[in-house]
Amino acid sequence: MSHETAMAEGGFWRDSGRTGIGAWIFSTDHKRIGLMYLYCVLGFFLVGAFLGLLIRLELMAPGPTIMTAQTYNAMFTVHGVVMIFLFIIPGIPASFGNLVLPIQLGARDVAFPRVNLFSWWLYAIGAVIVLTSLFTGGGAPDTGWTFYVPFSARTTTNVSLAVFGVFVLGFSSILTGINFITTIHRMRAPGMTWTRIPLFAWSLYATAWVQVLATPIIAITLLLVVTERILGLGLFDPTRGGDPVMYQHMFWIYSHPAVYIMILPGMGVISDIIPVFSRKPIFGYKMIAFSSLAIAAAGSAVWGHHMYTSGMSDLGVLVFSFLTFIVAIPSAIKVFNWVSTMYKGSISLEAPMLFALSFILLFSIGGLSGLILGAAATDIHVHDTHFVVGHFHYVMFGGTGFAFFAAAHYWLPKYFGRRYKEKPAIVGWVLMFIGFNILYFTMQVLGMEGMPRRYYDYLPEFARLNFVATVGSWILLTGVAIVVWNLWHGLFKGEAFTGNPWGGATLEWSVPTPPPTENFEQDPVVTHGPYDFKGAGIP
Amino acid sequence: MTEEHAEHILSYGKLTTVWVALLVLTAATIMVTRVELGVWKVWAALAIASVKSGLVIAFFMHMKYEPRLFRIILFVALFTLAGFIGGTFFDVLYR
Amino acid sequence: MSHLEKDSFGAKLGMWLFLFTEMLLFGGVFILYSVYLTRYPKEFGLGGHQLDLVYGATNTVVLLTSSLLAAMSVTAIKTGAKKLTLGLLSGTVGCAFIFLGIKYLEWSAKFHHGIYPNSPKLIAGPPGESIFFSLYYLTTGLHGIHVIVGAVLMSWTAVMVQKERINAGDNVTLENVTLYWHLVDLVWIFIFPLYYLIL
Numbered sequence: 001m002s003h004e005t006a007m008a009e010g011g012f013w014r015d016s017g018r019t020g021i022g023a024w025i026f027s028t029d030h031k032r033i034g035l036m037y038l039y040c041v042l043g044f045f046l047v048g049a050f051l052g053l054l055i056r057l058e059l060m061a062p063g064p065t066i067m068t069a070q071t072y073n074a075m076f077t078v079h080g081v082v083m084i085f086l087f088i089i090p091g092i093p094a095s096f097g098n099l100v101l102p103i104q105l106g107a108r109d110v111a112f113p114r115v116n117l118f119s120w121w122l123y124a125i126g127a128v129i130v131l132t133s134l135f136t137g138g139g140a141p142d143t144g145w146t147f148y149v150p151f152s153a154r155t156t157t158n159v160s161l162a163v164f165g166v167f168v169l170g171f172s173s174i175l176t177g178i179n180f181i182t183t184i185h186r187m188r189a190p191g192m193t194w195t196r197i198p199l200f201a202w203s204l205y206a207t208a209w210v211q212v213l214a215t216p217i218i219a220i221t222l223l224l225v226v227t228e229r230i231l232g233l234g235l236f237d238p239t240r241g242g243d244p245v246m247y248q249h250m251f252w253i254y255s256h257p258a259v260y261i262m263i264l265p266g267m268g269v270i271s272d273i274i275p276v277f278s279r280k281p282i283f284g285y286k287m288i289a290f291s292s293l294a295i296a297a298a299g300s301a302v303w304g305h306h307m308y309t310s311g312m313s314d315l316g317v318l319v320f321s322f323l324t325f326i327v328a329i330p331s332a333i334k335v336f337n338w339v340s341t342m343y344k345g346s347i348s349l350e351a352p353m354l355f356a357l358s359f360i361l362l363f364s365i366g367g368l369s370g371l372i373l374g375a376a377a378t379d380i381h382v383h384d385t386h387f388v389v390g391h392f393h394y395v396m397f398g399g400t401g402f403a404f405f406a407a408a409h410y411w412l413p414k415y416f417g418r419r420y421k422e423k424p425a426i427v428g429w430v431l432m433f434i435g436f437n438i439l440y441f442t443m444q445v446l447g448m449e450g451m452p453r454r455y456y457d458y459l460p461e462f463a464r465l466n467f468v469a470t471v472g473s474w475i476l477l478t479g480v481a482i483v484v485w486n487l488w489h490g491l492f493k494g495e496a497f498t499g500n501p502w503g504g505a506t507l508e509w510s511v512p513t514p515p516p517t518e519n520f521e522q523d524p525v526v527t528h529g530p531y532d533f534k535g536a537g538i539p
Numbered sequence: 540m541t542e543e544h545a546e547h548i549l550s551y552g553k554l555t556t557v558w559v560a561l562l563v564l565t566a567a568t569i570m571v572t573r574v575e576l577g578v579w580k581v582w583a584a585l586a587i588a589s590v591k592s593g594l595v596i597a598f599f600m601h602m603k604y605e606p607r608l609f610r611i612i613l614f615v616a617l618f619t620l621a622g623f624i625g626g627t628f629f630d631v632l633y634r
Numbered sequence: 635m636s637h638l639e640k641d642s643f644g645a646k647l648g649m650w651l652f653l654f655t656e657m658l659l660f661g662g663v664f665i666l667y668s669v670y671l672t673r674y675p676k677e678f679g680l681g682g683h684q685l686d687l688v689y690g691a692t693n694t695v696v697l698l699t700s701s702l703l704a705a706m707s708v709t710a711i712k713t714g715a716k717k718l719t720l721g722l723l724s725g726t727v728g729c730a731f732i733f734l735g736i737k738y739l740e741w742s743a744k745f746h747h748g749i750y751p752n753s754p755k756l757i758a759g760p761p762g763e764s765i766f767f768s769l770y771y772l773t774t775g776l777h778g779i780h781v782i783v784g785a786v787l788m789s790w791t792a793v794m795v796q797k798e799r800i801n802a803g804d805n806v807t808l809e810n811v812t813l814y815w816h817l818v819d820l821v822w823i824f825i826f827p828l829y830y831l832i833l
Binding site: 304 | 615622
Binding site: 111112115174177178179181182185186187212213214215216217219220221223224227231232233234235239240241242243246249250253 | 643647648652659660669673751752765
């Protein structure tokens with residue numbers, strides 16, 4: 001299409017009946033909702049990253065450094081709660097999912113636009129409740145983001161309010177999931193068959209099912225923590241016949257599948273970016289699509305691997321350990337297919353591709369260290385050490401975090417009509433990549449040597465590596481700052497971005513820049529696959 | 540939209556029949572739990588409850604007349620719940 | 635299919651997905667129930683014996699009847715019988731109030747006997763009994779909240795029917811609200827035997 005003159009103020013940015021902030025917070029346009037999510041999510045990422053920096057500063061040297069032990073407990077709890085519930089779970093699905101999914105399917109909006117807006121409101125309200133809990137009542141929660149009983153039932157800090165906030169956030173996540181499933185089933189353009197759905201949309205489909213089926217369990221579990229605190233039901237209290245390990249079961253029944261809510265959309269982003277920047281159709285489309293569903297299904301049956309040292313039965317440990325290894329298969333299928341896609345491709349190393357490539361490496365390191373933790377025998381050794389912390393940061397930040405930035409560099413220029421500068425993006429990426437590995441690889445070594453997680457102080461022999469890790473965190477955050485600043489500056493003030501410079505064959509690249517309010521001037525008819533560059537007429 | 544079926548309206552008579560069946564099953568479940576069956580009592584009660592909920596889902600909730608997609612996803616949801624309970628029991632039963 | 639006209643198939647699909655989340659929410663409680671039942675079968679039996687079978691059975695009949703009325707209201711609206719629809723919906727809401735009234739009587743009797751969460755009697759009693767009653771209050775309380783929400787939704791739907799915003803041609807909202815109501819009934823179908831009939 002030939003709307004090459006459109007600029008950042010055009011398209012959906014202008015078309016709205018309302019003015020001022022009301023044009024955003026009451027808009028049911030999926031693109032505006034997606035952007036609102038994006039701003040919130042990015043804001044919370046920066047808050048969480050800052051808290052992470054403070055944690056690293058505290059651990060830079062043994063003994064008290066910059067805070068008290070109680071503050072440290074609150075720090076890692078709030079870092080976890082903010083990063084998991086406010087950044088990474090809504091991170092890609094709610095922001096980029098909302099921005100991209102309907103256009104990729106050839107729809108004018110999601111299936112339930114008003115529910116979509118309501119979902120954003122719930123997210124905002126939940127976030128406010130969580131933030132309020134930090135500064136009111138008995139002080140910020142100090143339980144760790146897992147809210148394990150019996151401590152969470154007894155601590156005098158503001159756990160009830162924080163947990164209620166997370167409950168509201170869960171509701172928001174559920175509504176987004178319902179919306180996306182219905183959208184994918186009902187809103188596809190004519191010709192958009194199931195095997196022509198872009199892989200990002202496939203990953204959102206698998207994610208949405210996990211959101212719908214697993215999130216209610218955390219809702220009831222967190223409700224139980226609140227009732228335990230307020231009514232004293234005693235369901236997890238051993239003196240009353242309760243079983244604290246049951247809390248861990250219920251918590252991880254959601255929270256392990258939630259890990260796939262976090263990573264699957266990231267994998268979808270990578271599956272969309274790699275073929276475009278390799279100038280080659282994706283290798284093994286069906287297997288990648290199928291492996292998303294397989295990860296969602298298998299990932300829902302492995303929660304027990306968080307509990308090897310909890311006193312669970314030996315048979316339970318055996319079964320969950322075995323099932324955990326099954327998840328590695330579909331994950332590996334994806335990695336192999338991405339690499340095969342690049343083989344003999346004409347690879348152009350631009351910012352989105354660099355983030356995507358580092359995703360593959362960092363996710364693989366994280367995934368493989370996950371197998372060390374999934375094997376019960378080795379897990380007993382490194383359980384609750386910095387090895388675990390390093391592992392999940394490799395998967396969550398090296399995986400989802402880098403995919404988030406890959407998506408930002410890939411899609412946002414299309415929506416803003418302006419682009420960022422390439423050089424600062426690459427400098428930022430290099431710093432992020434180097435700092436990341438210094439920080440988290442060191443953590444894994446520390447964990448192997450026996451440094452426990454969530455400890456305020458440590459033995460002097462860990463001092464040197466902890467210092468190295470803290471320096472890594474500075475490099476990493478410098479990179480993040482450059483990347484975010486460059487995006488922000490470029491998207492609002494940069495050069496014009498028009499058309500389809502990277503040559504994507506999915507539908508979002510066929511609409512004007514920025515997309516108009518209802519996305520398509522005429523409802524599209526799809527005649528080619530999402531990675532069929534020849535069929536899309538791209539040279 | 541090939542999967543769309545013609546709208547099916549259930550008659551009052553059919554709905555009432557289902558209701559009567561549900562009441563009979565309720566009576567049956569009370570009776571069966573008065574008999575000394577030990578552990579099987581729970582399973583018997585659960586079996587009857589499943590039949591009852593099957594009736595409610597099939598007729599009151601129109602599942603019988605919905606496209607196949609609805610039955611597939613219902614099965615997925617119930618299977619997931621069963622998996623959650625089953626997985627927990629690998630721990631609880633063998634501790 | 636990016637139509638702007640109403641997609642009742644999609645609306646129903648969305649509603650069913652929402653019902654799944656409700657099933658899983660109560661499913662979480664049933665996970666706990668099943669685990670603690672295997673651990674304390676005797677205490678659960680004794681606890682169930684203390685619940686009032688007459689109240690429980692009456693409420694079962696009330697809810698089944700309300701479900702019938704709700705299902706009939708869908709038939710009524712589709713055949714264009716507005717007055718009948720309104721009558722049936724009022725009947726459903728009426729049943730919801732009867733249910734809540736009986737629940738109130740039942741709970742106050744229990745409270746009167748010193749059986750409520752964290753009560754001295756339960757703390758002094760055997761561990762399994764306290765777990766049973768905690769689960770009982772949790773499940774029926776959560777279910778009660780759903781009854782209240784369902785009644786509110788039903789009343790709101792009745793107003794929409796009265797205003798003819800819901801009519802013979804466009805009635806997927808009514809269908810979805812009744813689906814929600816049937817779910818409330820479904821949950822009770824399991825609560826009744828698991829709590830009242832276990833002895």
